[in-house]
Amino acid sequence: MSNLDQIAKLSGFSKATVSRVLNHSPHVSQATRDKITNIMEELDYVPNGNAISLSKGQTQQIGMVTEGINEVMLPFLNSFVETASQHGYQTIIYTSGGDPQKELQAFEDMRRKRVDALVISTCVNDLALLGSYCKYGPIVSWQRMELPEIASVAMNQYDGYMLGLEHVIQRGYTRIANAFGRPSSMNTLSRINAYEDMMRKYELPVYPHWSRTGVYSIRQGEQLVRELLGGAEERPNAILCANDLVAAGIVSEARRQQLRIPEDLAVVGFDNTELAHTLGITSVYNPIADQAKNAFHLLLSKLKGVEEEQQILQYCLVQRATT
Amino acid sequence: MSNLDQIAKLSGFSKATVSRVLNHSPHVSQATRDKITNIMEELDYVPNGNAISLSKGQTQQIGMVTEGINEVMLPFLNSFVETASQHGYQTIIYTSGGDPQKELQAFEDMRRKRVDALVISTCVNDLALLGSYCKYGPIVSWQRMELPEIASVAMNQYDGYMLGLEHVIQRGYTRIANAFGRPSSMNTLSRINAYEDMMRKYELPVYPHWSRTGVYSIRQGEQLVRELLGGAEERPNAILCANDLVAAGIVSEARRQQLRIPEDLAVVGFDNTELAHTLGITSVYNPIADQAKNAFHLLLSKLKGVEEEQQILQYCLVQRATT
DNA sequence: ACTTGACATGTAACGCGTTACAACATTTAG
DNA sequence: CTAAATGTTGTAACGCGTTACATGTCAAGT
Numbered sequence: 001m002s003n004l005d006q007i008a009k010l011s012g013f014s015k016a017t018v019s020r021v022l023n024h025s026p027h028v029s030q031a032t033r034d035k036i037t038n039i040m041e042e043l044d045y046v047p048n049g050n051a052i053s054l055s056k057g058q059t060q061q062i063g064m065v066t067e068g069i070n071e072v073m074l075p076f077l078n079s080f081v082e083t084a085s086q087h088g089y090q091t092i093i094y095t096s097g098g099d100p101q102k103e104l105q106a107f108e109d110m111r112r113k114r115v116d117a118l119v120i121s122t123c124v125n126d127l128a129l130l131g132s133y134c135k136y137g138p139i140v141s142w143q144r145m146e147l148p149e150i151a152s153v154a155m156n157q158y159d160g161y162m163l164g165l166e167h168v169i170q171r172g173y174t175r176i177a178n179a180f181g182r183p184s185s186m187n188t189l190s191r192i193n194a195y196e197d198m199m200r201k202y203e204l205p206v207y208p209h210w211s212r213t214g215v216y217s218i219r220q221g222e223q224l225v226r227e228l229l230g231g232a233e234e235r236p237n238a239i240l241c242a243n244d245l246v247a248a249g250i251v252s253e254a255r256r257q258q259l260r261i262p263e264d265l266a267v268v269g270f271d272n273t274e275l276a277h278t279l280g281i282t283s284v285y286n287p288i289a290d291q292a293k294n295a296f297h298l299l300l301s302k303l304k305g306v307e308e309e310q311q312i313l314q315y316c317l318v319q320r321a322t323t
Numbered sequence: 324m325s326n327l328d329q330i331a332k333l334s335g336f337s338k339a340t341v342s343r344v345l346n347h348s349p350h351v352s353q354a355t356r357d358k359i360t361n362i363m364e365e366l367d368y369v370p371n372g373n374a375i376s377l378s379k380g381q382t383q384q385i386g387m388v389t390e391g392i393n394e395v396m397l398p399f400l401n402s403f404v405e406t407a408s409q410h411g412y413q414t415i416i417y418t419s420g421g422d423p424q425k426e427l428q429a430f431e432d433m434r435r436k437r438v439d440a441l442v443i444s445t446c447v448n449d450l451a452l453l454g455s456y457c458k459y460g461p462i463v464s465w466q467r468m469e470l471p472e473i474a475s476v477a478m479n480q481y482d483g484y485m486l487g488l489e490h491v492i493q494r495g496y497t498r499i500a501n502a503f504g505r506p507s508s509m510n511t512l513s514r515i516n517a518y519e520d521m522m523r524k525y526e527l528p529v530y531p532h533w534s535r536t537g538v539y540s541i542r543q544g545e546q547l548v549r550e551l552l553g554g555a556e557e558r559p560n561a562i563l564c565a566n567d568l569v570a571a572g573i574v575s576e577a578r579r580q581q582l583r584i585p586e587d588l589a590v591v592g593f594d595n596t597e598l599a600h601t602l603g604i605t606s607v608y609n610p611i612a613d614q615a616k617n618a619f620h621l622l623l624s625k626l627k628g629v630e631e632e633q634q635i636l637q638y639c640l641v642q643r644a645t646t
Numbered sequence: 647a648c649t650t651g652a653c654a655t656g657t658a659a660c661g662c663g664t665t666a667c668a669a670c671a672t673t674t675a676g
Numbered sequence: 677c678t679a680a681a682t683g684t685t686g687t688a689a690c691g692c693g694t695t696a697c698a699t700g701t702c703a704a705g706t
Contacts, residue, residue, distance in 0.1 A: 112369050
């Protein structure tokens with residue numbers, strides 16, 4: 001392995017000049033540049049990334065914090081990785097599996113300068129703890145957070161949920177159940193507020209039993225159908241779901257139980273992922289890929305101290321066969 | 324930001340001793356260790372990851388090369404990230420979007436010592452080119468590769484495909500179509516061989532028109548149904564798919580066209596992902612998560628020069644409602 | 647001819663741990 | 677009581693670019 005020092009010696013120039021060539025500095029004559037470039041090619045030289053990171057004090061790496069990678073965050077992840085890479089940044093995945101201790105690794109890695117910044121997709125640690133890491137680098141969250149230091153790129157959950165609720169109510173469903181996501185997350189709180197406000201507005205019944213939190217996956221969706229529609233006398237006739245995965249689980253389990261959709265049960269998913277399209281599930285469109293782009297640009301702004309342009313994001317409801 | 328030098332000066336010991344404390348070397352007395360540890364805590368000291376990487380010559384980071392992250396590789400990615408993290412390695416995602424030039428970034432990053440090793444999920448560059456990067460670090464591939472330097476953890480595609488074929492033939496389907504994946508990949512070649520051998524064995528008709536390559540996604544599956552079952556006189560009555568995504572697309576489009584499944588059309592997916600379970604699609608089980616584990620352990624073996632244990636993986640067919 | 651400035655290049659310190667080797671002290675074995 | 681073994685700590689070089697500042701050169705301006 002050759003290094004910059006050898007290139008300098010062999011070419012007869014100083015390390016500084018070689019470094020300038022490497023960094024396309026204009027302060028090098030063409031002749032010098034050519035000579036040095038030739039020698040670098042001869043020796044098959046490439047600069048050592050770690051040395052660069054050490055001296056520059058940044059790694060061009062951004063950590064993504066998540067509980068685990070699932071279908072819902074796929075477009076977020078893809079879009080983020082893609083956008084970052086276009087700007088010369090790589091993305092490191094930190095999955096916690098729900099373990100706060102494991103999640104902390106990501107934050108510690110920022111403290112240790114292994115990553116320049118963090119995007120949070122899902123997060124299981126205390127706000128206070130997160131706050132204490134803000135001084136080590138910029139953090140942006142997909143989910144809404146109550147910390148001023150941590151910007152969020154999520155859509156307005158309250159409005160989005162209202163949209164879904166309004167939709168089913170307009171179509172005549174009145175017994176509405178909810179499969180919410182992470183308990184006590186801002187997203188969930190906003191949705192709960194939306195639900196309560198809407199029920200009040202139309203004076204519809206609220207059965208606490210019909211609202212669940214902590215429902216994210218296909219399996220949990222299936223399970224929910226068994227519980228809510230098993231044999232109880234008073235059953236909901238519409239379910240709004242934390243995401244399309246849950247909706248998919250509900251739809252497939254409901255069909256297995258000979259329930260007619262949408263006659264007996266209306267189902268509304270969230271995020272309008274590929275899955276919702278495939279299965280024909282009505283879903284609230286959530287511009288996830290654009291949110292990821294915004295997340296990256298927010299981080300870049302903070303890293304470079306310059307304003308980067310943010311997109312303004314729209315949401316809407318996509319109606320399909322389940323309502 | 325405090326550094327090791329400051330800790331050394333303040334504690335009155337040398338940098339070497341401080342470093343020993345950091346690395347839990349046994350050659351430090353308890354008293355010294357305590358003193359140094361206290362000072363580190365006082366100053367809120369953490370070692371700089373880049374400095375460590377530079378001097379150790381390794382980053383504890385592994386790059387994952389892929390065209391894009393989709394449902395099929397989700398368990399692979401998740402399992403890999405998880406396993407790697409258990410062993411102190413982080414995973415960096417390199418998505419190429421099919422652009423060889425972008426893909427090269429991952430390989431260049433290994434050359435520049437940004438990652439210690441690479442796992443290839445999908446790869447669009449020449450074998451020859453890949454071969455030339457093997458000298459910079461270990462590479463393991465999910466897909467089978469013809470290079471001796473690059474180990475593979477994929478299941479035996481030939482046998483797996485045989486399993487699917489045998490299944491539909493036993494159930495009386497004779498007009499079999501194929502949605503293969505990447506053209507000219509080893510996987511596809513093996514599957515094509517399996518198909519031809521099997522058709523020969525049972526003396527079944529082979530319509531070249533019924534075999535497609537380059538079909539990976541839900542949309543492409545839907546498209547395929549329109550093409551193969553649109554209006555042609557002689558139609559296939561069974562389709563084997565590159566993966567469960569394609570199968571999902573086929574099933575949903577076929578239903579839209581009022582085709583009865585499995586009476587009019589049998590569909591077999593591959594990988595037996597969550598999606599196959601949800602939609603009730605028969606699928607060849609592919610122990611993807613375990614393959615990812617094996618991939619990591621293979622890399623670790625090569626990095627440490629020690630044998631790591633590999634699991635022997637089983638596959639089987641999971642029958643559901645589409646056959 | 648002389649100053650000023652633009653341009654090219656070098657010097658040396660810096661970013662921060664790691665580690666082979668040396669040195670010294672203290673046990674322990676004989 | 678001494679030699680060998682063990683344990684503790686220090687020295688200094690190394691891994692490799694980056695960059696602020698200094699220096700030297702040559703052409704344009706007056």
